[in-house]
Amino acid sequence: MSVSIGEALSSLVRGGMPVHFTAYDGSEAGPPDAAVGMHLRNERGLAYLLTAPGDLGLARAYVSGDLDLSGVHPGDPYDALLLLKDDLKLRVPTPSEALAIFRGLGVGRLRPPPPPPQEHLPRWRRAVEGLRHSMGRDAEVISHHYDVSNRFYELVLGPSMAYTCAVFDEPDATLEEAQAAKFDLICRKLALQPGQRLLDVGCGWGGMVRHAAREYGVKALGVTLSLEQAEWAKEAIDREGLGDLAEVRHLDYRDVMEDGFDAVSSIGLTEHIGVRNYPAYFAHLRDRLKPGGRLLNHCITRSHNRRTETGAFIDRYVFPDGELIGSGTIVRAAQDVGLEVQHTENLRQHYALTLAQWCRNLETNWDECVAEVGESTARVWGLYMAGSRVGFERGEVELHHVLATRAGVDAPAPFPLRPDWRA
Template identity: 70%
Template sequence: MTATLPTQVSIAAALTAVAPAGLPFRFTAYDGSSTGPEDSPVHMHLATERGLSYVLTAPGDLGLVRAYVQGDLEITGVHPGNPYDLMKLMLNELHFQRPSPAEALRIVRGLGWSHLKPPPPPPQEHLPKWRRTFEGLRHSRTRDKVAIHHHYDVSNKFYEYILGPSMTYTCAVFPTLDATLEQAQYEKYDLVARKLDLKAGQRLLDVGCGWGGMVRHAAREYGVKALGVTLSAAQAEWAQEAIKREGLEHLAEVRFSDYRDVSERDFDAISSIGLTEHIGVRNYPSYFGFLLDRLRPGGRLLNHMITRPDNRFRPTGAFIDRYIFPDGELIGSGRIIADAQDAGFEVRHEENLREHYALTLAGWSDNLVAHWDEAVEEVGFATAKIWGLYLAACRVGFERNNTQLHQILAVKLHDDASSDFPLRPTWLS
C-alpha cells in the first residue's frame, strides 16, 4: 500500500510514495528534498520544475528520458556514455507501485497542478505513432524510409566511434570471453557464411545490409558475388566507398533501395541480419514469401534478429519507439519460425545468442566512452547521452532475458523435397 501524503509534499516524498521499497541510488531535487542511500556512488538530481513537469506528464521511461535529455535530470557517478551501473539499479532493484487514483490525485495536488502542463519534447524525439500517419501507413515504404533515416542517418562518423572499424551494428559472436569486438564481429559474419555454406562463384543477397559488412565479408573471404540493399542513403554511400577501398567492386555491390525492389532471382543464399525488427510482425508472411521467391531451390536463408523470450506481441517502450527505433516491433522466435514455415521454408536450425548481444553492447559502450569528446562534437551532448542510455539499457535487457537474439537457418526445398543439406551441421567444425 502506498503511503498517505499530506496536502503539500516534497518531490522525494512523492517518489517514495510510488517506490515504497526505497531507491537503490541517491536522489535529490531542486526543492531541497532527498531520499535513497547517502553513500550510493550513483546520484540522480532533479534540477528544475520543467523536469518535474516532464516526469508527471509522461510517467514511466519517457518522462525521465525527456528530463535527462534536456538537462533537467542530472546523473553523477556514471559516465554519460555508459550509465550501465545506473541502468542495472533501475531495472533490477527499483520497483514502482502504481498508486490508487485517489493517491495519484493527492500526489499531483501536493506537487502543484501547474506541473501538469507538458513542456515541449526534446528535438531529438520522434513523433508519437498516432502523428506518424502523414508519413504513410505503418511499415509502408515511405514510412519505413523515414524511420530508418531517423535512426541510421545520424552520422557515419558517429557510428564509426561506437561500432569500431567493422562498422557492424548487429550482435557479434564471441568465440571466447576475451575476444575483441572486432574478432567477434568477424566471427559473426563467418558463422553466417558457414551456415549458408557459401562457395566461390555463388550469389548472395543481403537485405538490410547496413554498412555492407556481410557483403564485403562474403566477397573477400569466400569469393561470392554479393548484393546488399539498405534504406539508409548514408549507409549505402559508406558501404560503396568501403567496397572500392578493398578492391571488391567486381564482386560486391550495395544499393540504396528497399529490399522489396530487388528484381533479381535465383540467389544461392540470402542473409537478413537485423532487418526483421523493422518490417512489422504482420508483414512476416509477405517478407518470407518474397525471400523464398528470390532463392533458387536448395538455396538457404539465414535470418538474424532481436526477439522476445515469448511469442506474445507487445509494443516496444516509449523511449525506444520515440528516440531509437520508430515503428520497431519484436516477437518471439516461435512466431518467426512459424511464419517462415508457412511461407514455404523448411527451418533446419535455430540458435539463441542472447549473451553475445550483451557482450556486444558492452563493447559499443566502451567505444562510446573512449571517443566521448569526438562523439559529442559530432552529434551534440544530448544525442550522445541518448545513445549512452540506450546501449546501457539494452545491455541490461539482454542480461535479464527481456530480449534475445536468434539466428534461424532455413532452406527452399527442391520439388522432390531434397534440401542439399549434409546429414550433420558443418558450420561448427
Template identity: 70%
Template sequence: MTTLETRVSIAEALTTVTPDGLPFRFTAYDGSATGPEDSQIHMHLASERGLSYVLTAPGDLGLVRAYVMGDLEITGVHPGNPYALMQMMLNQVHFRRPAPAEALRIVRGLGWSHLKPPPPPPQEHLPRWRRTFEGLRHSRTRDKAAIHHHYDVSNRFYEWILGPSMTYTCAVYPSLDATLEEAQYEKYDLVARKLDLRPGQRLLDVGCGWGGMVRHAAREYGVQALGVTLSASQAEWATDAIKREGLEDRAEVRFLDYRDVAERDFDAISSIGLTEHIGVRNYPAYFGFLLDRLKPGGRLLNHSITRPDNRYRPVGAFIDRYIFPDGELIGSGRIISEAQDAGFEVRHEENLREHYALTLAAWSDNLVHHWDDAVAEVGHPTAKIWGLYLAACRVGFERNTTQLHQILATKLDDNANAHFPLRPTWLS
C-alpha cells in the same frame, strides 16, 4: 498555489511509488532527498520543467525527456555508459501504481501547473499516431523515414561506436577475451558457414547496413554479393568501403527497399537485423518474398532481436521515440512459424543472447573512449541518448527481456530435397 498543508515534496512522492526504496541517492530542486546518502550514484531533478516531464509522461519516457534536456542530472556514472545506474533501475527499482485517490493527492501536492507538458526534446520522433503523414505503418515511405531517423545520424559517429567493422548487429564471441572486431568477424563467418557459401555463388543481403556481410562474403568466400539498405548514408559508406577493398567486381550495395530487388535465383540470403523493422504483420509477405528470390536448395539465415515469449506487445516509448521508430519484436517461435508457413523448411536455430550483452558492452566502451568527439559530432543530448540506450539494452539481454536468434532455413526443390548435409558443417 499549493498550500503548506497539502504540499508534497518530490522525494516524498517518489518514495510513495517506490515502496522498496531507491538504491541510489535522489535529490530535487525543492530540497527534498531520498535514498542512501553514501551512494556513488546521484540523481538530481534540477527544475520544475523536469518535474513536468516526469508527471506528464510517466515511465521511462518522462525520465528520458528530463535527462536529455538537462533537467535530470546524473553523477557517479559516465554519460556514455550509465550501465551501473541501468542495472539498478531495471533490477532493483520497483514502481507501483498509486490508487486514484493517492495519485490525486500527490499531483495536488506537487502542483497542478506541472501537468502542462513541456515541448519534447528535438531528438524525439513523433508518437505513432502522428506519423501518418509519413504513410501507413511499415509502408515504404514510412519505413524509409524510420530508418533515416536512426541510421542517418552520422557515419563518423557510428565509426566511433561500432569500430572498424562498422557492424551494428550482435557479434559472436568465440571466447570471453575476444575483441569486438574478432567477434564481428566470427559473426559474419558463422553466417557464411551456415549458408554454406562457395565461390561463384550469389548472395543477397537484405538490410545490409554498411555492407559488412557483403564485403565479408565477397572477400573471404568469393561470392557475388548484393546488399540493399534504406539508409542513403549507409549505402554511400558501404560503396566507398567496397572500392577501398577492391571488391567492385564481386560486391555491390544499393540504396533500395528490399522489396524492390528484381533479381532472382540467389543461392543464399542473409537478413541480419532487418526483421525488427518490418512489422510482425508483414512476416508472411517478407518470408514469401525471400523464398521467391531463392533458387531451389537455397538457404536463408535470419538474424534478429527477439522476445523471450511469443506474445505481441509494443516496444517501450523510449525505444520507439528515440531509437527505432515503428520497431517491433516477437519471439523466435512466431518467426519460425511464419517462415514455415511461407514455405521454408527450418533446419536450425540458436539463441545468442549473451553475445549481444557482450557486444553492447564493447559499444559502450567505444562511446566512452570517443565521448568528446561524439559530443562534438552529434551534440550532447544525442550522445547521452546513445549512452542510455546501449546500457539499457545490455541489461535487457542480461535479464532475458530480449534475445537474439539466428534461424537457418532452406527452400526445398521439387523433390523435397533440402540440399542439406546429414549433420551441420559450420561447427567443424
C-alpha cells in the same frame, strides 16, 4: 500545503530509495553514500516526470539534460539502470494521494513541455501520416535512426561498422574479432563457395557483403534503406578493391527483383518489417533463391510469441515502428511459405557482450561523439544500449539465427546429415 520533491518521491517508494536523489528545490531522498546519484535540475524535468509517467518521462528528462546521473558515465549508465531495475520499487498512489502530491508540487507543472527534438512522433501520429511499414514510412523511420552520422557510428561500432550482434568465441574477444566471427559463421551456415551469388538485405554499412566477397570469393549484392549507409559502404568497397565482387544499393529489399541467388542473408532487418508482413517478407526472399539455396535470418526476438509493442522510449527515440516476436513465429512464417527450416540458434548472451563493448566505445569517445551529434543524442544512445544489455542478460529479449532452404523442383533441398559449419 506545499510538498518538496524529495518528500513526494519518498512517499511513493517502497523499501527506500536505492540511489541518492537530489532536486533543484534543495530536497533529497535516499542514502547520501549511495553509489549512484540522481539530480533533478529544474521544473521542466519535473514536468516531464509528472506528465509522462514511466520510462518516457524519465527518458525525456534525462535526454534533455534536466535529470543527471552521477556515479556512472552517460555513455554507459548500465550500473544505474541495473540498480533502478532491481531495487527501485514504486507504488501507485491512490487518487487522493496523487491529487495531494500534484497540489503540493504545483498544478502548473502538469502542463507537458514540448518533448526533446530527438523524440519521434507517437504511434497514432505516425499512423495519420502513413501506413505502418509502407515503403515511404519505413524509409522515414530508418532514416530517423541510421542517418545520424557515419562518423558517430564509426566511433561507437568500431572499424567493422557492424551494427548487429557479434559472436564471441571467448568472452574476452575483441569487438572486431567477434564481428568477424559473426560474419564468418553466417558465411559458413550459408555454405558459401567462390563464384556463388549472395543477396544481403538490410545490409547496413556492407560488412557482410565485403566479408563474403573478400573471404569467400562470392559475388555479393547488399541493399539498405539508409542513404548514408549505402554511400559509406560503396566507399569501403572501393577502398578494399572489391568492386568486381561486391555491390551495395540504396534500395528497399522489396524492390529487389533479381533471382537465382545461391544464398540470402538478412542480418537485423526483420525487426523493422512488422510481424504481419512476415509471410510476404519470407516469400519474397524465397523467390530470390535458386532451388536448394540457403537463407539465414538473424534478428532480435522475444522470449515468447505474444504480440507486444515495444516500450515508449524505444519506439519514440530508437526504433520507431520496430516490432519483436518470438523465434517460433519466425520459424512458422518461414515454413508457411515453403521454406524448410534446418537449424535455429539463440545468441542472446553474445548480444549482451556486444552492447557492453559498444557502450565502452561510446564512453571512451564521448567528447567526440557529443561534438558530432550533440549531448542529447549521445545520451539517447548510452541509455538505450545499456538498457538493452540488461534486457539481453535477463532473457527479456533474445537473438536468433534461423537457417532455412528452398526446396528443389520436386524434392526437398539437399542438406548435410550434420551441420557443416562447425569447423
